[in-house]
Amino acid sequence: MxxxxxxxxxxxxxxxxxxxxxxxxxxxxxxxxxxxxxxxVDELVHPWAGSKIDKVAGIEARGFILGGAVAHQLSAGFVPIRKKGKLPHKTVSMSYALEYGTDEMEMHVDAVQPGERVILVDDLIATGGTAEGAVKLLRQIGATVVAACFIIDLPDLGGAAKLRALDVPVRSLIAFDGH
Structure with missing residues (x-):
């Protein structure tokens, strides 16, 4: 198989x-x-094994599970990107587009230092609104977004293409047609 x-x-x-x-x-x-x-997890990590990756940022909630595992394998720190109002310390936020409307995500303002190399991780990319918001949030505080990694891509919905248009390499392990 x-x-x-x-x-x-x-x-x-x-x-x-x-x-x-x-x-x-x-x-x-x-x-x-x-x-x-x-x-x-091994396949998500493979392209960056031996590279200098400072942090892995995971998008709530399944991105926490995958991102934590990827960070561990890369000996990198882990940064949670959460829905607004869920983090206890001073945060930086970014609005992002949903299929119908908008939402807001946050991370701690001191979670990533300017110039740190970060990989963004989530379980799935569909329309790309959440991942695009996360990339912009990370860049807002000075991170270098090295790549975005997903288990699943739904290419018909265009999310991976949206990230590539932001000059973010995208790695996904499998794709499903449709939505």
Whole structure:
């Protein structure tokens, strides 16, 4: 079995969630499979093994799980990017586009120092609004965003292309057609 199929087979698809017509790609089944989880993290880390990466930033919530594992493998610090109002210290924030409307994300103002090399991690990229907001937030405080990594890309929705237009290399392990 190829890597792509091996990982794809551990992702559960839930039709009509959170609304009719959506195929929700659930990575909790991948996370529960020790072999698949390890392999996915190893593949996310591989291009940067031996490189100087200062921090890994993970987008709430599944990006925390993956980002923490990636940071550990790279001997880098971990930075949580959270929804507004969830962090206890002084924060910096960024609004970002959702499918219908906007939201706001935050990180601690001292989580990344200017010039630090950061990899952004989340489970999935769809339209790219959240990831684009996270890149802009990191850059706002002076981070160098080395890359953005995802388990799943939904290329029909254009999110990875949106990040590449910001000069952020994108690594995704698998892709699903549609939404």
């Amino acid at each position: 190829t890597f792509d199929l091996d990982i794809k087979n551990t992702v559960r698809t839930i039709p009509d969630y959170p609304k009719p017509g959506i195929l929700f790609r659930d990575i909790t089944t991948l996370l529960a499979d020790a072999r698949a989880f390890r392999r996915a």
